[in-house]
Amino acid sequence: MTSLLANPYRPYPARIDDIVIETEDGNLKTFRLVLEDEDTRARWSHIPGQFAMLSLAGVGEAPIGIASSPTEKGFLLFTVFRAGVVTTALHQMDVGDRIGVRGPLGNGFPVDGDLKGKNIVIIAGGFAFTTLRATLLYMLANRGDYGKITVIYGARTPGLLLYRDELKAWAERDDLDTYITIDREAPGWDGLVGFVPTVAGQVAPSPENAAALICGPPIMIKFTMPPLEKIGWTNDQVYLSLENRMKCGLGICGHCNVGPVYVCKDGPVFTRAQLQSLPTEF
Amino acid sequence: MKALRLDQADLERWFANWAKTREVYAPLEQSSTSQSISATRSYVDWAILRDGRFPVLDRGLPKSPIKKFFLPQPEVLFRSSTKKDDPDAFVLKEPEEQKDRRVLVGVRPCDARSVELNNLPFEKDPYFQSNRARTAIVGFTCRDRCQTCFCEAVGGSPVGTEGMDIAVTQLDDLYIAEVITDRGEELVQEGGGAPEASEEEISRLKESKEQVKSLFSSMSDLDHSLEAMKAKDLFALYNAPFWSQLADSCINCGTCTFLCPTCYCFDIQDEVVKGTIRRIRYYDSCMFPLFTLQASGNNPRGQKVQRVRNRFMHKFKYFPDRFGPFSCVGCGRCIRECPVNIDIREVLRDLLAVE
């Protein structure tokens, strides 16, 4: 190749260092990966909200949001839902197995830009909490850069909540308001019960100097917007992360375009205002 | 610019000399008559020029564009092995760089320009750039206009030299070769040179080009106002009513995209055969429903009308928004080959009419 060193298609070799089964149905696992090359490991940096291609030689690649914060050094976390060919194969792998990581890709949340100095409201549903975990940890590590931080996170059942130990720890912090909810009453659950949009409406975070980062199933996003809009939130305050099909991750191959933008390169994070200037092909 | 004068024998000498160190490709008759089946086919397409054959230049554009030399179908991105005893098992490695140099002879201005347009998205793609670095283009400017040509409407020219290393123009009794790049100069040397064209010949060259240009303009049924499209509102174009009529006829095959010089969308996939892994990229088409299907089952372009629209919107709105020019060279292959005669020129007229 003319510039072999800069081959953006080449993944970094990595080893699986740890695997945590996150949910009771076993469909979500968090993989802790350690890049094999020390230099690469030292040079690695990413922005919360970015993703990487997890590359299984012989199987293929899948774009997965980076669940670890840039402030967590030496390893990368990916919480992976078993859905397609690659993620199914990944779920069958063991600690010590070799995989590839290609990235970081995409834009990420503007944690060092527009979000700085703002009150932050994180709203997540189901297994879409992954890059928001990265974002939250980053913000907690740089706590002085942000105002009030509110986390609203829900899952169908307690057993489907991600990062349960961390959720407990966050609930005990006094520089953070957490609202963890499940869809229906469940034995042993003494926390909130109700859908995320309902809880968001009850919490009613003030739009004053604030930004909301919302990740979840389309239906959750759809129903979360009206209660927020009712209390004055505008589309340019709301950040969403898209999940179009991606292959190259470089804005070339054409799979993820939404009008003139490529989700893999210009996204995956967009404000709702940006999305309204695009065809609804996401 | 340096201009040389050649006759056909000189050109043949160049081709033969180049063939000593390079692969020389040209448009050639691809006829196949099965031994006994009374079924034959015949068209002109890119093939290795050998045995003293001369490029076929009087049968319109070759069947396929030249993109396969830059975006091969498939391109091997990496190799690896699945063998347990291999310490580098599952570590993807680039294949050895292809060093064979190639010359494409008889490339028309539209096809030559396609390489420059594709270079915009592939600017940092090492595979594309490697192929580009080893592929020289000896273009032939146009004399006749194919009935499906609309190169000028999308920013090209029948006598354009964009993307060429050497541009050959045929006058009635001789050829003038304009040497455009250093690589072109190298080719001239390797070919064995040729005398410089006289002033009289150069003025004949200019005259001929002017003639061709005015001939093309007079025959063009698309005016030159296509640029106006770039300023049109995305949603006005996107929501235009004619897309659904177009989708009524379209069968959603990949003919237009695969034979288009500037359709470059691809997919990446791993293949494993007997312990050897190949990660390849190969042509994909936004016409295919699975192109946008997400693992969750959601499909942002699940409807045919959305896919049909995307191809044209990409070429004439999304790509220019990003890179400037249209992603189309006006070669007309999609018009010629579409099984249901979807004519991109009609789409352009419809788009231009959108307020």
Place this chain on the structure above:
Amino acid sequence: MSTTNTVITEDIRAKAKELLSSGEVKAFLGFTDGTLPMTTRPFVARRPEDAERLVWNSFCVMNLANYLPELLKGVEPPRGPKDPPPEGPLPKVGVLATGCWSRNIVVQIQENQVQRDRLVILGIGSRGMVDRKKVMAQVGGKEILAVEEGEDSLVVEGRGFKKEIVRGDVLRDNCQVCVHPNPVIYDYQIGQPVPAREIEGRFRQVDEIEAMSSEERWSWFQNEISSCIRCYACRNACPLCYCPTCFVDDSRPQWVGKSVDPVDTSIFHILRAYHCAGRCTDCGSCESACPMGIHMRLFTKKLEKDVLELYGTEAGMDPDVPLPLTTYKSDDPQDFLVTEAGGQASEQGRK
């Protein structure tokens, strides 16, 4: 000049206009003129005035049955995936049908892809369609700028040439051996039925291939598909190919590689042909659609011959005769299924 085709065109327009005006059909599927000589475009007329754009000529090579399942869905009132179907009859669609297309409609009815009572079929006896690749070959591959169609001839013109071609010489291969030119089901007859034909050597191209040695046959097949670009125009032009996800596109599991490796391309063409066995009417759409000039209808023609010889049936001749390969009978022939151990078939089967 009035020809059979111009008369048919007038009749189609009149009938389509009537059907659209009266509201009997919501859409009418036919052809309109293409923008290049020797091309037509499948076209959906939705308003009475659209009917004026309908044409009938020797270049109507796409099988309209291919569009029917989607068009029928498209004219239904919009509803969500879980909503019940509306009460009362669903809107109808008008369509042109020659012999082979009508037989494909029959197959679609048998396979529950279309409903007979939602179709208004205008039957046309087909005089055979012209293969534009054959016409181009007649003028040495030169660009044809104009074609005028007479009753039995074509006058083609290009830069520096003008030539009269006998229509019968450039008919598509499938039309040359067509024995069922008249529609088997229709609501209105347009034009006159075409006289029944006696075709000598109806399977002559297949016979030629069968006469080859196994190696010759394989090399003929490989040569035929060597130019395939996997655009799937053949599949997408085919009224039999309506699977929501084709086996070549499926990724879970992935049955076949997606690039142009000869093995993958072979598998695609062989499986495509076998999926059409007992259902194909040799309409020739696949071959007409192919941009690379591959003669893929010979693959399905072989299966048409086999099904005729083994089961004595032809696809789509009668809605009440079940499709041979989706019906079990205790006396079904099976000699071709089992070969004695050590025989050639089982040898190959193990590979």
